[in-house]
Amino acid sequence: MRRELQRRDGEPMRAAARDRTIKVTLIGSLPPHRGISRYVQGLATALAGRDDVSLEVLSFASLYPGWLYPGGDPKATGAATSDVPGGRVRRSLRWWNPAGWLLDALTMRGAVVHAQWWSFPLAPVFLVLLAGARMRRRSVVITVHNVEPHEGGRLRRLANRAVLPLAHHIVVHTEANRAALVARGIGGDRVSVLPMGIAPPTARMDAAAARSAIGLPAGAPVVLFAGNIRAYKGLDDLIQAFPLVLGRVPGARLVIAGQPWGDPSTIERSLRNAEISDAVTARLEYLSETEMSLLLDAADVVVYPYTHFDAQSAAAAEALRHGRAIVVTDVGGLPELVDDGAAIAPPRDHARLA
Template identity: 30%
Template sequence: MTPVSSHPPHGQSPLRTVQVLGGGNAGSSAHVRSLAAGLVARGVKVTVCAPVEAECTYDFTGTGADHVHVPRSSDPVSVAALRAACADADLVHAHGLHASFRAALALSGRRVRTPLVVTWHDRAHAEGARAHLLRALERRVMRAATVVLGTTSQLVDGARQTGARDARLGPVALPGRTARPAGPEDPDRLRPKLRAELGAVERPLLVAVGSLEEHRGYDVLLDAAHVWRRLDPAPLVVVAGEGPLRGELQRRIEREALPVLLAGRRDDVPDLLAAADLALLPARRETGRSVLAQEALHACVPLVAADVGGIPELVGDAAELVPAGDAAALADSVVRLLADSDGRDRLRDRGVRQAATWPTEDETVAQVLSVYDELTQPTPLL
């Protein structure tokens, strides 16, 4: 891909952009930092509007961007702060539903229309009255956005159905991945120290990563663990993540004597995956680009994942896909792969090829910048 440069001609002011982030999940926050770094390097002036907690964690100013504290709230004070930060912007780019709604409010009523780009990383789920509220917010945002970038085809289709005038596929790179994977290293590199720490020295290690919430499908994982505990040796399932279901899941693990360890939040997920024999993604829904799936394939770890949402599009034939919510299918696939070293090797090889099709951070920045240029460059006269 030909590099895109936004360095302005001599005497012309640089493009001024504002990146709007709400509380932000880890994926969208890391994407904003990556995007800010790439844009600044290309001569774009970047202001990141985000809660101060996000700045402390992701150091947006360390990329050369400015940071403006805007609380994760849609109250008049927060909207006014965002409106002031966007006053001189050539373009505003919001990430996630709530940040996009605040950006739409902040830009409303202006005499000169400022382009609003929205990246839809995932689709929020709720039930009852909250679901109606979320759908109303989505409609408001889609109508206000100049361009919506959905990270999966499913999100692009959803944006169009919800009223977006211009919705496009805009995949985001896995943060920290600036180059193509070179290929699998030694497939038996199992990081003995980490495996010993976890208690998986002479037994298979299965790893799942993600918040302990209902949509992650960990109840299905525990159902499948009933089958795995009958194996000799029984594999150890390690779940890295925290969330509201920890107590419920832990009680079930103890009551049913399941070989599952809730490891809490980990800052060494790539190492954890590299030590694993298999990675597991039992999600009930996953509309965005799964970070775990990307990390697993980059780490050359065979992946067993639910055939749901954006996962099939993301992994292609490089993962073993099972029906969402089907514990028996999940259990059977894991048992079969643990007994089939050639099958695991095939998935590793396919994973390298599939990961090579994903955009790098540089390519993601170039794609976004091409959208910015399209929306901000004057239309030539015929």
């Protein structure tokens, strides 16, 4: 009894709490880098806020060479370097420094190493880090954001799959992702499904005020396509479907916003060919979080007409956070984000999409 009372009094109790603390090393990118950085930051903040976790974040000082990122600078223009309150952040990883990878592999503090895996060019970095973790008898968990790379190719697929055998356990965001890994021979007991989730809503601008701020008609129905513009995202299909939308809703507006991964003139040519240029507002450039939030506030519906996809969309989750309706194609985890089957179209089916 005396020992129990001592444990409840001051330092002995705190020592007991420390004994139950799990040391976790979270590997992934953080802002100002783009991609999954906001997701990693949210996860890190949640972990650091737990009393039973001591968190270390191992992140990147230099993520990619520029030629591997056709969407412009891998770092978001004007974005601040973020910290994780309550966690220890090490921005020591550089894509060009294998000696640094090895040093980090040998000095990671976590008994659990949780890697965020999303981009095949980083396979050498993650192979060194996770092999080092296994050699040091750490438990390795990998969250797989892209079961397959967005753009195809045998070498890309091999690089994307290379790190998975190093995991003791794998986390994916959708049942479709889990099924794909199980079909590849990974045991179902090694794969857990944890949906990406939707962050709590924040204060939004009134739709009329948002439209006024970006020069859109106050009463027009607004359809938004936003984010990095890559081939698999199906913008060309949306452009071809939009004349059908205008046939039913003559005053509708299509807003296209994002950084093209390629020649912007191909988008402009598609708009001319579809004869819808007068109904389109296009901002073919990188948009800050503030600018993207304004567009979401102005939209009635946000469209994700992907031709193929093997993940769950953080962009779509952000649209839902803003209270916006979404229309998706039947690929990857996108259908799991909507309740109404009428909001799901087969990929490349322009009539159903409209």
